[in-house]
Amino acid sequence: MSLKLGAYTACLHNYDLAEALDILKGYGLDGAEVNVGGFIPSPHCHVDLLVSSETAREEYRGLFADKGMQITGMNCSGNVLDPLSDVGPRHHYDLKRAIELASKLGVDEIVCMSGAPGSDPDAKYPSWVVNPWNGVYLEVLHYQQSVLDKYWKEMDKRAADAGVKLAWELHPHNTVFTPVGFMNFLERVQPTNIGVNMDPSHLMWQGMDIFKCIDYLGEHIYHVHAKDTKILPDVDVRGVLDDNFTKWPDENPYPSGMAHYCSTWAEPAPWRFVAVGNGHDTDWWAEFLRHIEAVNPNMNVNIEHEDPFLDQLAGIEVSVKTLLAANKGK
Numbered sequence: 305m306s307l308k309l310g311a312y313t314a315c316l317h318n319y320d321l322a323e324a325l326d327i328l329k330g331y332g333l334d335g336a337e338v339n340v341g342g343f344i345p346s347p348h349c350h351v352d353l354l355v356s357s358e359t360a361r362e363e364y365r366g367l368f369a370d371k372g373m374q375i376t377g378m379n380c381s382g383n384v385l386d387p388l389s390d391v392g393p394r395h396h397y398d399l400k401r402a403i404e405l406a407s408k409l410g411v412d413e414i415v416c417m418s419g420a421p422g423s424d425p426d427a428k429y430p431s432w433v434v435n436p437w438n439g440v441y442l443e444v445l446h447y448q449q450s451v452l453d454k455y456w457k458e459m460d461k462r463a464a465d466a467g468v469k470l471a472w473e474l475h476p477h478n479t480v481f482t483p484v485g486f487m488n489f490l491e492r493v494q495p496t497n498i499g500v501n502m503d504p505s506h507l508m509w510q511g512m513d514i515f516k517c518i519d520y521l522g523e524h525i526y527h528v529h530a531k532d533t534k535i536l537p538d539v540d541v542r543g544v545l546d547d548n549f550t551k552w553p554d555e556n557p558y559p560s561g562m563a564h565y566c567s568t569w570a571e572p573a574p575w576r577f578v579a580v581g582n583g584h585d586t587d588w589w590a591e592f593l594r595h596i597e598a599v600n601p602n603m604n605v606n607i608e609h610e611d612p613f614l615d616q617l618a619g620i621e622v623s624v625k626t627l628l629a630a631n632k633g634k
Contacts (some may be wrong), residue, residue, distance in 0.1 A: 306362040306601065306602070307593060307596065307597060307601065307602070307603055307605050307631060308334060308374065308376050308469050308543075308603065308604045308605065309333055309334060309335070309605050309606075309607075309627060310328065310333050310334060310336050310373075310374070310377075310540065310604065310605070310606045310607070310629060311328050311333055311335075311336060311337070311606055311607040311608075311609070311620060311623075312335060312336075312337040312339075312377075312379060312501065312606045312607065312609075313328075313337065313338055313610045314339050314344055314379070314454050314608075315448045315609040315610075315616045315619070315620065316328075316616060316620075317344075317345070317347045317348075317609075318616075319347075320347075320372070320620050321338075321347075321348040321349075322367060322369060322565065323369065324336065324348060325373050326371065326372040327620070328373065328620070329371055329372060329616070330382050331621060331624040331629055333373075333375075333607075333618060334373060334374060334603065335349075335373055335374040335375065335376030335378075335606070336368075336374075336375065336606075337374060337376050337377040337378065337379055337551045337575055337604070338377075338378055338379065339377065339378075339379045339380070339622075340378045340398065340401070340405060340406075340414070341380045341381065341382065341395070341398025341401065341402055341404040342379070342380045342381045342382025342395050342398055342416070343381055343382045343383075343395075343400070349378070349405075349508055351365075351378075351398075351405055352401070352403070353362075354408070354409065355401060355404055355405050355408065356383030358408075360601045361408060361409055361482050362590055363629070364409070365409065366386050367502070368509045372375050374480065375409065375411050375507050375529055376604040376606055377402060377411065377412075377413050377414070377415060377471075377604050377606060378402055378405070378411055378413075378414045378415070378557055379415040379416075379490055380395075380397070380399050380402040380414055380415070380416050381415060381416055381417050381473060382394075382395030382416070382417065382419075383395055383419045383420055383430055383457075383476075383478075384396045384399055384416075384417075384419045384455065385418075385419035385421040385430070385451060385452060385455060385479075386419065386420070386421075386430050386620060387419060387422040387427050387429065387430065387449075388428070388429065388430075392419075392461050395419075395553075398413075399416060399459065402414050402416075403459075403462055403463055403466050403468050403470075404466065405589060406466070406468045407466035407467055407468050407599045411468070412468065412469055412484070412604075413465075413468065413469040413470070413471050413604070414468060414469070414470055414471065415471050415473055415501045415525050415527055415529070416472060416473070416555075417472060417473050417475055417478050418452060418456070418469055418478045418479050418480035418481075418489070419452065419455075419478060419479065420448070420477060420478050420479050420543055421448045421452065421479070423445075423447070423448075424444070424447060428451060429603065430477075431444065431452050432447070432477050432478070432479075433445045433448065433479070434478070434545065441492045445479075446495050448479050448490075449479065451495050452479050452480070452489070453489070453492055454456075456489075456493060456495065456498060457493055457495070459498075460493070460495035460496060460497050461497050463497040463498070464496050468497065469497050469498075469499060469526045469527075470498045470499070470526075471499055471500060471501035471525075471526040471527035472495060472498065472499070472501060472537070473487065473500075473501045473529070474486060474500060474501075474503070474506055474507065474508060475503070475506050476510070476538075481506070481510075481562070482507075482510070482512075483500070483507075483520050483521050483553070484503040484510075486500055486521070486524070487520075487524075489558070492526065497522045498529075499523075499525060499526035499528075500521050500524050500526065500597065500598060501525075501526065501527040501528065501529055502517075502518060502521070502525045502527070502528045502529070503529035503531055503564050503608065504517075504529075504531070504532075504533075504592065505529075505531035505532055505533040505577055505583075505608075505610075506533075508533035508535070508575075508583070509533045509535065509544050509575040510582075511544060514592065515591065515592070515595050518549065518592075518595040518596065518599065519595065520522050523599065524597070524601075525599050525600070525603075527603070527604055527606075527607075528596055528604065528605040528606070529579025529607075529608045530580050530582045530589075530604055530605055530607045530608065530623065530627050531577060531580065531600070531607070531609075531610060532577070532581065532582055532583035532584055532623075533575055533576070533577055533578065534575065534576055534580060534582060534583035535574070535575050535583075536572065536573055536574055536575055536576065536583055538572045538573065538574045539570075539574035539575060540621065541618040542570070542572075542573075542574040543574060544574060544575060546570055546573070546574045546588070547570075548570035549567035549568060549569065549570055550567060550568045550570075551567060551568070552566075552567070552568055557572040568599045569612065576608040576611075576612065576613075577611060577612070578611045578613075579609065579614055579618075579619045579622040579623045579626075580607060580623035580626045581623065581625070582611065582622065583623060585590075586626055586629050586633065587630075587633075589592055589627060589630035590625055590629075590630040590631075590633045590634040591634070592630070593605070593630055593634045594634045598632070605627070607620060607623045607624065607627060609623060
């Protein structure tokens with residue numbers, strides 16, 4: 305048994321699936337994680353067609369087999385609890401379809417997020433409680449947890465019935481964004497098929513010890529994203545919760561898919577997502593893989609490229625070289 309090293313294909317959205325698989329195979333990877341809904345489109349997986357047609361599923365699996373690649377996960381990251389009528393319900397629908405499709409394709413895990421409801425039943429927008437020291441924010445958090453727990457009890461049962469695992473990305477802006485937050489959810493709800501997608505990049509900029517996080521979560525880690533973060537000098541005065549982001553020009557917005565869009569990075573920034581190896585060296589990543597292997601020696605580990613200073617191919621190439629070297633040296 306060995307770790308399965310692949311990449312999330314979202315950054316290759318302008319290539320068709322066959323081309324994307326050739327690119328990843330050419331870099332020395334063995335698998336691909338495909339998007340199936342949520343915040344961004346699904347260019348490499350026609351979900352409705354594949355759900356409805358066994359012939360289409362056979363052809364889809366056949367393409368991966370012909371390329372010598374595996375489907376190493378699906379991704380449906382979104383905000384299923386968003387009170388906006390054109391966001392939450394759509395992401396909920398996407399996740400339900402993703403569970404159905406994963407079951408029919410024999411894919412074990414789906415990456416998703418816990419989501420963030422509004423602050424109260426009448427809220428128009430989602431709300432992220434960063435620090436509930438002020439009592440009213442604790443009341444908001446308790447309300448959000450009640451919404452979240454009820455929703456995910458239902459989805460856990462749906463996933464269990466389908467034989468699929470849901471791997472939450474502990475991403476800031478979600479109600480559950482830390483390992484402790486996840487374990488608190490686990491104690492409240494006791495799900496059987498909801499675990500964690502260990503993406504260290506989101507924990508790095510929160511100042512966490514990644515290896516301790518892995519050991520703490522242990523068997524609850526179902527999936528892994530290889531993504532790096534670099535802490536920059538301006539963190540000294542900006543901190544890790546710096547809010548100096550700005551809008552892209554209206555005539556040239558930066559969409560990440562459909563109605564979802566991102567803001568510009570602060571300049572100078574206190575931290576940035578970078579290619580694997582550009583924030584932490586190969587020895588660090590070798591130790592990371594050793595810890596992951598101790599949890600599950602057959603874990604799916606997929607590169608996620610979000611480095612704004614490297615184009616799609618260069619970013620993947622840098623990350624692959626680091627990850628392969630780390631895997632060899634672990």
